[in-house]
Amino acid sequence: MVMHIAQSRSGIGERLDDILARTRSELDRGLVPVNIFANADIFDAEMERIFAKSWVFLGFESEIPDKGDFMQRRIGRDSVIVTRDTKNDIHVLANFCRHRGTRLCQTDVGNQSHFRCPYHGWVFRNNGDWIGAPDKSKAYKALDPKNWGLLKAPHVESFLGMIFASLDPDAPALMDYLGGAAWFMRGLMDLHPAGMSPMGPPDRYKVRGDWKTGSENFGGDGYHVGVAHGSVQTIELAQGFDVLNNFSTHYVIPGGHSFLGHDFDSMFGPDGHVWYYPPDIQQHFDLDRLDPLLQDVVKKNPPIVGTVFPNLSFLRFFGPPSPGKPPAVYTSWRQWQPTGPGEMELWSWQLKWDFMDEQQASDSYAAGQFGFSSAGIFEQDDTVVWEGAPEAARSVWARKENIAFNMQMGMEGMGQQKLDESWEGPGEAWRPGPGEPSQRAFYQHWLSQMAETSQ
Amino acid sequence: MSAITPAVEYAIRQFLGREAMLLDNGRLDDWVNLLDEGILYEIPLRISARKQEDQFPKGAFRMHEDMAMIRKRLERMGTSENWAEDPASRTVRTVGSIFVEEDEGGGIFRVHSALSLYRQRALDRAYEWIPARRIDRIRIEASGECRLVRRTIILAETILQTPNLAVFL
Structure with a gap:
C-alpha cells in the first residue's frame, strides 16, 4: 500500500483534519503549526474553502474603463476574465471554453465584444452568454444556450472603484463581508x-x-x-x-x-x-x-x-x-x-x-x-x-x-x-x-x- | 551623424563585455563609474497583449532610476542588512546580438543587445534565469572611453520568475 507519494503531501499523522485540529489547539496559545505553509492538502482546501468562498479582489474599475474592455485576473489559482459589457455591467467569467476547456483569453488585457474559442470555434458574448458555434444548425440544433454559457461568478460588486467577486452563491453582500x-x-x-x-x-x-x-x-x-x-x-x-x-x-x-x-x-x-x-x-x-x-x-x-x-x-x-x-x-x-x-x-x-x-x-x-x-x-x-x-x-x-x-x-x-x-x-x-x-x-x-x- | 565605423563597434563591444565582467565579479564601484551622471536606467512594465506596442502600457515601469537612486542601491548593498543578496548571487551575464543601430549625435550611439542573466542565489541549487533585451545609449568620449547614458531593459517575462530585481541587468 502506497500511502505517502509526493513529498509535498502530508506525512504520517498529517491528514488535513489532523493538521486543522492541531492548529486549533495551538492557536489558543498563540502558536501556528509549521505544517500549514507547504502542504498540498492544506493548499487544495484553501482553494475550495477560502478562495472559492470569500470575496476576492480582482482589480479596479478604472483598469477596464470602456465597454468591451477586459482583463485576465485570478481567483485563487483560477484564471478569470473580468469584462465590461455593452451595458457597462462588469462580469467575472471562468477563462475556459465550455466545449473542451481551451483558454479563451491569452492576454492580460484587451477589448472584445465576444470570445471565440480557438479550438472548435464556440463563441461567447463578453457577458458570458453562449451565442454560437460553427455549423450551429447542423451540429447543435437542440443545444440550449442557457446551459452552455461561460461560468460566471454569482456575485460581483464594486467598492470605492475596486472590483470584488465571490464564487459562493450564498455569500453575504460585499459590505457585510468587509464589515x-x-x-x-x-x-x-x-x-x-x-x-x-x-x-x-x-x-x-x-x-x-x-x-x-x-x-x-x-x-x-x-x-x-x-x-x-x-x-x-x-x-x-x-x-x-x-x-x-x-x-x-x-x-x-x-x-x-x-x-x-x-x-x-x-x-x-x-x-x-x-x-x-x-x-x-x-x-x-x-x-x-x-x-x-x-x-x-x-x-x-x-x-x-x-x-x-x-x-x-x-x-x-x-x-x-x-x-x-x-x-x-x-x-x-x-x-x-x-x-x-x-x-x-x-x-x-x-x-x-x-x-x-x-x-x-x-x-x-x-x-x-x-x-x-x-x-x-x-x-x-x-x-x-x-x-x-x-x-x-x-x-x-x-x-x-x-x-x-x-x-x-x-x-x-x-x-x-x-x-x-x-x-x-x-x-x-x-x-x-x-x-x-x-x-x-x-x-x-x-x-x-x-x-x-x-x- | 556619422557612419558606424569598426572602431566604434569595437569600443562598444569592449564596453559591454567589460561591464558584464564587472557586474559578475561584484565590482559595483567600478561599474558605476561606467555610468553617465545623467543616466536613466529603466525597466518598462510588460504585459501579454496581441500587438507589440500594447505590451508596454504608457508610463508603467518596474524601475525608472537616476544616478542618485542607483548610488543609494549600491550603498544599501554595502550594508550588513542586504538580505536579498546576502551573500551576493553568483551570476553570469551573457551579452550578445549586439547591434549598433544609429549615431544619435554628440558621440551617442543607440545600441541593442540581448542579455541572458544566470542567477544562483545563496544556497540555492536551482537557478533563476533573467532574459532581457536592452536598448542602450552609449557615449564615446574624445578619449575613446564609453559611458552609459541610458538603458532601457525589456524583460522577456511578464511575470518575473525571480523573486526580486536586486541585481543590475
Missing part, C-alpha cells in the same frame, strides 16, 4: 470624491513564500521593519524604525481583516498629520466626508498597512522619488496570489489620487516603486525572508518535532500591549506595539473558514 474593513478603506481612499486609481497594470513577481505570510505580514507586522528593512534606515531613506512599535495600534476587525495604525505626529512631528501628506496634496482632501471617529484615526493613527481577508493588502508610506528630493506619499495595493503550496505571485499596483497633477503622480509612482516593487529596496528583502516558512514546513525534522511558529507577541504576560477599552470604532484596537493580535486573528479566521466546510 469594519470597509470603514478603514473609506479612510484610506475616500478623502476625495474622485478617489484613487492604479498607475498602470500590476508589477508581478514569483515569490517562494506562502500567500498567508504576505497577508499576515501586511496585516500588522510592525516588528520586522527594523530588522528586515533595517538597510533602508541605515542608508537614511527612512527613519523611526526603532520607535515604530511604540506608536502603533493594531486594529483587529472580525472576518480576518486588520490594519496597523501609527501615531504619525508623535513619530514625525506636527507635519505627520494624515500620513505625512504634503500641503499641496492635503489641500484636496475633504475629511468631512468621513465620520468624526474616522477623521480622528486618519489624522492621528492612520493605518500604514492592512489586509482584507484573504489576500488583498495595502501600504501607504512616504519616501523620496529620488534621494535628495522631498518625500512623496505612495499607496501600494498588493495581492498575494497563491500558485501552489508555499508559492505565490506578488501583484503590486501603485495608486494615485484622481486630482493629482502629472508631477505629483509621477513622484508618488517613483517613490512607491523604489520601495515596494519587484526591485523595491524594502520589498526585495521580504521576498527572501518569506522563503523560510515553506522550507521549514517541508522539513521532516520540523514536522517530526511538531514545530509551531511563535505568534505570542503582546499576549498576556508578554509585553505592554493592551486592548483599548475606550475604542469605539469597528473591531478591537490594541496598543501600543509590539504585538501580534492581527496575526493571531488572521489565522483564527483562516482556521474557521478551513474547518467550517470540513465537518
Whole structure:
C-alpha cells in the first residue's frame, strides 16, 4: 500500500483534519503549526474553502474603463476574465471554453465584444452568454444556450472603484463581508470624491513564500521593519524604525481583516498629520466626508498597512522619488496570489489620487516603486525572508518535532500591549506595539473558514 | 551623424563585455563609474497583449532610476542588512546580438543587445534565469572611453520568475 507519494503531501499523522485540529489547539496559545505553509492538502482546501468562498479582489474599475474592455485576473489559482459589457455591467467569467476547456483569453488585457474559442470555434458574448458555434444548425440544433454559457461568478460588486467577486452563491453582500474593513478603506481612499486609481497594470513577481505570510505580514507586522528593512534606515531613506512599535495600534476587525495604525505626529512631528501628506496634496482632501471617529484615526493613527481577508493588502508610506528630493506619499495595493503550496505571485499596483497633477503622480509612482516593487529596496528583502516558512514546513525534522511558529507577541504576560477599552470604532484596537493580535486573528479566521466546510 | 565605423563597434563591444565582467565579479564601484551622471536606467512594465506596442502600457515601469537612486542601491548593498543578496548571487551575464543601430549625435550611439542573466542565489541549487533585451545609449568620449547614458531593459517575462530585481541587468 502506497500511502505517502509526493513529498509535498502530508506525512504520517498529517491528514488535513489532523493538521486543522492541531492548529486549533495551538492557536489558543498563540502558536501556528509549521505544517500549514507547504502542504498540498492544506493548499487544495484553501482553494475550495477560502478562495472559492470569500470575496476576492480582482482589480479596479478604472483598469477596464470602456465597454468591451477586459482583463485576465485570478481567483485563487483560477484564471478569470473580468469584462465590461455593452451595458457597462462588469462580469467575472471562468477563462475556459465550455466545449473542451481551451483558454479563451491569452492576454492580460484587451477589448472584445465576444470570445471565440480557438479550438472548435464556440463563441461567447463578453457577458458570458453562449451565442454560437460553427455549423450551429447542423451540429447543435437542440443545444440550449442557457446551459452552455461561460461560468460566471454569482456575485460581483464594486467598492470605492475596486472590483470584488465571490464564487459562493450564498455569500453575504460585499459590505457585510468587509464589515469594519470597509470603514478603514473609506479612510484610506475616500478623502476625495474622485478617489484613487492604479498607475498602470500590476508589477508581478514569483515569490517562494506562502500567500498567508504576505497577508499576515501586511496585516500588522510592525516588528520586522527594523530588522528586515533595517538597510533602508541605515542608508537614511527612512527613519523611526526603532520607535515604530511604540506608536502603533493594531486594529483587529472580525472576518480576518486588520490594519496597523501609527501615531504619525508623535513619530514625525506636527507635519505627520494624515500620513505625512504634503500641503499641496492635503489641500484636496475633504475629511468631512468621513465620520468624526474616522477623521480622528486618519489624522492621528492612520493605518500604514492592512489586509482584507484573504489576500488583498495595502501600504501607504512616504519616501523620496529620488534621494535628495522631498518625500512623496505612495499607496501600494498588493495581492498575494497563491500558485501552489508555499508559492505565490506578488501583484503590486501603485495608486494615485484622481486630482493629482502629472508631477505629483509621477513622484508618488517613483517613490512607491523604489520601495515596494519587484526591485523595491524594502520589498526585495521580504521576498527572501518569506522563503523560510515553506522550507521549514517541508522539513521532516520540523514536522517530526511538531514545530509551531511563535505568534505570542503582546499576549498576556508578554509585553505592554493592551486592548483599548475606550475604542469605539469597528473591531478591537490594541496598543501600543509590539504585538501580534492581527496575526493571531488572521489565522483564527483562516482556521474557521478551513474547518467550517470540513465537518 | 556619422557612419558606424569598426572602431566604434569595437569600443562598444569592449564596453559591454567589460561591464558584464564587472557586474559578475561584484565590482559595483567600478561599474558605476561606467555610468553617465545623467543616466536613466529603466525597466518598462510588460504585459501579454496581441500587438507589440500594447505590451508596454504608457508610463508603467518596474524601475525608472537616476544616478542618485542607483548610488543609494549600491550603498544599501554595502550594508550588513542586504538580505536579498546576502551573500551576493553568483551570476553570469551573457551579452550578445549586439547591434549598433544609429549615431544619435554628440558621440551617442543607440545600441541593442540581448542579455541572458544566470542567477544562483545563496544556497540555492536551482537557478533563476533573467532574459532581457536592452536598448542602450552609449557615449564615446574624445578619449575613446564609453559611458552609459541610458538603458532601457525589456524583460522577456511578464511575470518575473525571480523573486526580486536586486541585481543590475
